[in-house]
Amino acid sequence: GENVEQHPSTLSVQEGDSAVIKCTYSDSASNYFPWYKQELGKGPQLIIDIRSNVGEKKDQRIAVTLNKTAKHFSLHITETQPEDSAVYFCAASKEETSYDKVIFGPGTSLSVIP
């Protein structure tokens, strides 16, 4: 089955700097890659997703890139702010049937230092 790895497990950046989180997946058939942000005491929240027919997607200060050949994808946050501090999860799945599951990575704890 699918296996998703995520690096780094913890990341500290100065406010205003960029943060990059990288994920790899094992199943070459995977074609849907969402990213979730989990703040303390809350459930994960979808912040951006990308499908395999797209190499990059941006939404304001966040962007995701996908390299299907290498089977890795990344989350980029620019101009980081203290409110970006949270745990970020990448995930992967394939849309072959209605019953495929989204597999989550282990998470990256991001701290933005004011």
Added chain:
Amino acid sequence: DAGVIQSPRHEVTEMGQEVTLRCKPISGHDYLFWYRQTMMRGLELLIYFNNNVPIDDSGMPEDRFSAKMPNASFSTLKIQPSEPRDSAVYFCASSLYPLHGYTFGSGTRLTVV
């Protein structure tokens, strides 16, 4: 919409007791998921439903765990009997499609002593 609603937010129970966690999905979402989150194992999918029917329960750890969805607006996850290793945060999530973005509830933090 109020989002996915879970209750209770916190539950402390003694080992051996029955625990019932509740979830109200977003109206119109046909898929409902139950996840367990721990430091050691991260986010684990326990079971999910499509149109109130259980589709995949391969993540349910033991027969002590059971889940039901009697109608489109309500689901329960029951643990009987509970054990200390069941202590975790349990999330319910719903979605329009199986691989669309999920909306998670705020979770139930379960502590079994």
